[in-house]
Amino acid sequence: MQKILQSLPIALALLAGGCAILDTADETAGPRHPAASERGATPELPAALVPDALVSFETPASLPDPLPPARPDDLWQRIREGFRLPEADDPKVRQQLSYFAARPDYMARVAERARPYLFHIVEQIEARDLPTELALLPVVESAFRPFAYSHGRAAGIWQFVPATGRHYGLTQNWWYDGRRDVLAATDAALDYLERLSELFDGDWLLAVAAYNAGEGRVMRAIERNRAAGRPGDFWSLDLPRETRHYVPRLLALRDLVQAPEVHGLSIPEIPNEPQIATVELDHQIDLALAAELAGITVEQLYQLNPGYNRWATAPEGPHRLVLPLELAEAFRTAVAERPPESWLRWERHRVQPGESLIAIARRYHVTVDALREANDLNGSLIRAGSHLLVPVASRPSGEYALSAGQRLRAQQDRQRAGRERQSYVVRSGDSFWSIARRHGVGVRELAGWNNMAPGDTLRVGQQLAIWTEDAQPVRTARAAPEARLQSVRYTVRKGDSLYAIAQRFNVTVSQLRQWNGLGTGGYLQPGQTLRLRVDVTAQSSR
Structure with missing residues (x-):
């Protein structure tokens, strides 16, 4: 016990x-x-x-498994959850925030433009484990305008210049510009940004600065600072003025999206779900027909597929179409019921004596390559009397409202307060600088009126719109007469050469070759007829 x-x-x-x-x-x-x-x-x-x-x-x-985090209904909230760029209490960021706060409608317009594409962009960013602030970069670059074109020749929502676009695989030709293809350009932009992040050891502020200014310029600024014993971070670098405001603008947008109510703004919600679907086709298709089969307008189709320059998809591809998600399956069914040869309208052209593939392509507004492919031609030799199949638009050109030609016409015709329009035909030796000086306007103005950049190439015979402050032609000490081009035929004489004929008519040898389908190794024969486009005003003043 x-x-x-x-x-x-x-x-x-x-x-x-x-x-x-x-x-x-x-x-x-x-x-x-x-x-x-x-x-x-x-x-x-x-x-x-x-x-x-x-x-x-x-x-x-x-123990019960932990519940996965709830999926946000609003895409902006999903973007907020992926923010990783460092906070910055800098006067330039505050200045940009003030700019946005003073424009309450700005983000509403941007959100509406971004709505079709933003979910796709966020998906691609998250798949690569990148900061979601990058989804806001198209706001800084282009305000999400897919047809944006800068004076520096940058195009699309990600604003690729031609060389960088080609380097990252974006095709650019008469039919198609991959810089404006939102899906293709997003892949290219993220490839570029990933490489810049690696180059700058994961410093995203430097990577974003390099996206704007170029990696070489940022690297040189870092090297100068290090040589002088100064820090190499973004805020310490001597960079171009545009870049010094570019990064703060992105950070200001991040702060704005993070807490819009703090800044007195409201950002319209975007559903956190796909808005678009892609349909892959095997052949070229008229965009008016595609719009009809999809049940949308041609303009809506161009807005979703801004990479296409003309009235149809490119002959060599891509043939991918982006459509509203809810319409994609019905389109697939409708297009499958039509034979591919009916996807384009064809015209039978009888080759005239002296005609070349170049001349026929110009007449029908297609490319020589498109004619070759449609007619199974290996070279440029065609015989008078033979027939060619030529792809042509099924609707009047005005119905393709956002094709390159119609966008140019709309830009040229847009009224400018206090100015009146004049037309000018480019002639040999012209440049933006000489034309602008002759008419008393700015070079950037002149290029912008014609959907071009000052660095773009002018073509002889190209028609420009010039908006002057005076309805009368500008008079200068040596005012040149307006160019008037006229087609003429010239019969080759004994002793003639392409160079001599070009000099006589104030054109170039390459133009003579192009107009007449001449190769580089051919010889002229006495009695041979050449076609020329001659500025008759220049001939009369010689």
Whole structure:
């Protein structure tokens, strides 16, 4: 009995200890792991004496799996959750925030433009584990305008210049400009940004600065600072003025999206779900027909497929079409019911004596390559009297409202307050600078009126719109007459050469070759007829 009484306090202590562990387990979400000193203070119980509840509690398999985070309904919230760029309390960021706060409608317009594409862009960014602030970069670059074109020759929402676009795989030709193809350009932009991040050791502010200014310029600025014993971070670098405001503008947009209400703004919600689908086709298709089969307007189709310059997809591809998600399946069914040869309208052209593929292509507004492919031609040789199949638009040109030609016409015709329009035909030797100087306008103005950049190439015979402040032609000390081009035929004489004929008519040898389908190794024969486009005003003033 004495031994039993002596053992009773120990048993009571063990039971009390077990109750303490069970009570603690009820208050926590996970198993409790006591410290080593606690484990030494309480003797271990034989397995047979351990309460079932305690065994069950310490078995991880009995714990429920944690619930995945709730998927946000608003795409902007999803973007917020992926922000990773460093905070910056800088006057330039505050200045940009003030700019946005003073324009409450700006983000509403941008959100509406971004709506079709933004989900796709965010998906691609997250798939690469990149900061979601990059989804805001098209706001800085182009305000999400897919047809944006800068004075520096940059195009599309990501504003690729021609050389960089080609380097990252963006095709650019008469039919198609991949810089404006939102899907293709997004892939290229993220490839470029990833490479810049690696180049600058994961410093995203430097990577974004290099996207704007060029990696070489940013690297040289870092090297100058290091040589002078100064820091090499973005805020310490001597960079172009545009770049010094470019990065703060992105950070200001991040702050604005993070807490729009703090800045007195409201950003329209965008559903966190796909808005578009892609349909891959095997052949060229008229965009008016595609719009009809999809049940949308031609203009809506161009807005979703801004990479296409003309009235159809490119002969060599891509043939991919982006459509509203809810219409894609019906379009696939409708287009499958039509034979591919009916996807384009064809015209049968009889080759006239003296005609070349170049001349026929110009007449029908197609490319020589398109004619070759349609007619299974290997070279440029065609015979008078033979027939060619020529792809032509199925609707009047005005119905392809956002084709390159119609966008140019709309830009040239857009009224400018206090100015009146004049037309000018480019002639040999002209440049933006000489034409602008002759008419008393700015070079950038002149290029912008014609959907061009000052660095773009002018073509002889190209028609430009010039908006002058005076309805009368500008008079200068040596005002040149307006160019008037006229087609003429010239019969080759003994002793003539392409160079001599070009000099005589104030054209170039390459133009003579192009107009007449001449190769580089051919010889002229006396009696041969050449076609020329001659500026008659220049001839009369010689």
